[in-house]
Amino acid sequence: MRDPNRIKQLLLLLEKLWQKDPDLRFNQLLYNLQYEFSKENDGIGQVKEVESDGFTRIGFDLFNLEDDAFLEYLQAKVSGDGNE
Structure with missing residues (x-):
């Protein structure tokens, strides 16, 4: 079983x-963090998904990331060791 304390740690x-950037919408924050990770x-x-017109759409699937x-x-990132 995963440690339930991780939930509060993650939210904090x-x-x-x-x-640090309160103008971001929540999903922008998540997308940016996933991109950087x-x-x-x-x-x-x-x-990556390429549309019929050649446009490349990029997303992130971290479903299996522990x-x-x-x-x-x-x-x-919080302590300043991460790339910002």
């Missing part, structure tokens, strides 16, 4: 990061 870190971790979770890994990333 998200709050701290969001407070993926970029710093060899493109993990990146999904919370501990994302928590570690968020802690580094």
Whole structure:
């Protein structure tokens, strides 16, 4: 069983990061964090889709990423160790 304390830790870190840029909408914050995590971790979770007109749409699927890994990333960002 995963540690239920991770929920409060994760929410606290998200709050701290969001407070740095409160004009962001919540889903913008999440997208940006997923993008940055993926970029710093060899493109993990990146999904590309090319439209018929050649437009490339990029998204992120971190469904299988363990919370501990994302928590570690968020802690580094909050403490200033992450790339900003």
